[in-house]
Amino acid sequence: MNNRQRVDAILHGRSYDRMPVVAFGYWVETLDKWAAEGHITQEDAQGYRRQGDGGEADRRVMDLLGFDFNWNSCPGANTGLYPPFETQVLEQCADGAKIIRNSDGLIVRVNDNIVSIPAEIGTSLKDREAWESMYLPKLQFCQERVNDAMFRRLKEQDDQRDLPMGLHLGSLYGNIRNMLGVEELSYLAVDDEDLYVEIIDTEAELCYQAAKRVLEYGIRFEYAHFWEDICFKNGPLVRPQVFDELVGKHYHRITDLVRQHGIDIVSVDCDGCIDLLVPIWLKNGVNTMFPIEVGTWNASIRKWREQYGPSLRGVGGMDKRVFAQDKAAVDAEIQRLKSLVALGGYIPCPDHRIAPDAKFELVQYYCQQFREIIG
16 A cells, blocks of 8 residues: 555545554754754755745655655645735834734734744734725635646646645634734624624635635545644634634535545644534534644543544644653653554644754654554
C-alpha cells in the first residue's frame, strides 16, 4: 500500500499494512536552529518559509527526520481578503515594538525580537460603512483566487500520486476573527447582529464558491480540510449556541458539496479546547478533529470516541513536548499512542508545529520507533 491508500483505509475502518508517520510542520525558528546546528540546509530553512507545508523544502526535511507526509498539505483557493490590505506601520514605539495594520486590516503591536502572537489593538472594520467600502469588495469570489496552473498540474499528476492530499476549504469563522480580533468580534455579535450575520454569510459564500470551482478540476482528494483556530485553553472564543445557529449551516452546505464529489473525510484544524464545538462540527459533516492538542487540558480522541462513537475520526494528539526531553519520554509517548491507534480511525501526529526546543535527533528517534512499535 502507499500512503494515499493507507490514509483512506485507516479513516474508513478498513485493514492496512502500517500506520504512516505523519507531520504537521515546524516553527520557522525551529528550522533556523536545526540549520545552525547543521542538521538541515539553510536553503531548506528559507525554502520552508516561502513554500510552507508540503513544499519541496518541507518534503526534504521530512525525509531527513523520517516522516511520511504532512497532513496540512492542502491546496485550495484564496478565501481571505483579496487583495489583502497593504501592511502599514502606524507607529514606532520607544521599546522597539511597532503598531501596524496587517494584511487583514487588524491593528496589532509586534516586536521583531519576540516570537509570539501579536497583541490586538483594534481593527479597520469599525462599522458598516467600513465593511461595505473596504471589506465586502475584498470578499467576493473571482477566478483570480484560483491558481489554475497548479490545479491543472495536480489533475495531470493525480493518477501517479502516492501521497494523500486534502482540499483546503478555507475558514468560516477564523478568517473573520483575523479581521476583527477576538474582542471586537465579540462586541459585534451583540452591538450589530445584522452586520455580524452578514459578515459570516459573506465569508461562507466565498468559501463555498471557491470549493465549488476547485472541485470542477476533477482531482481525487482524499479529504477536505477547514482551518479555524477559534478556541483557547478554556474553550471556544464564540458561544457554541451562536456558532451552531449561524455557522453550522454553512459547514453543512460545504460538506454536502464535497461529498457530492466523493470526499467523505472532512477535517478541521482548530487549536485549543474544542470540546463544546465538536458536536456542532459532527452534526454538520466535519468528522475528523485535528491536531487534538494534548496541551494543559489533555485533549484525546478517546473521550470523544466514547461520547460520539466511531463516526468521529482524528489526526494529531501526539504530545510534541517530548521532543525537548529524552528517549524515555518519547518511548512513553509512543506507548500511549499505541493504545489510541487500537481504537481505529485515528492517525497520530504531533499536536502542533514542532517548537524550537525540539532536538533534531529525538524527532528522528520518534519516527524510527513509531515505525517499529506502532508499525
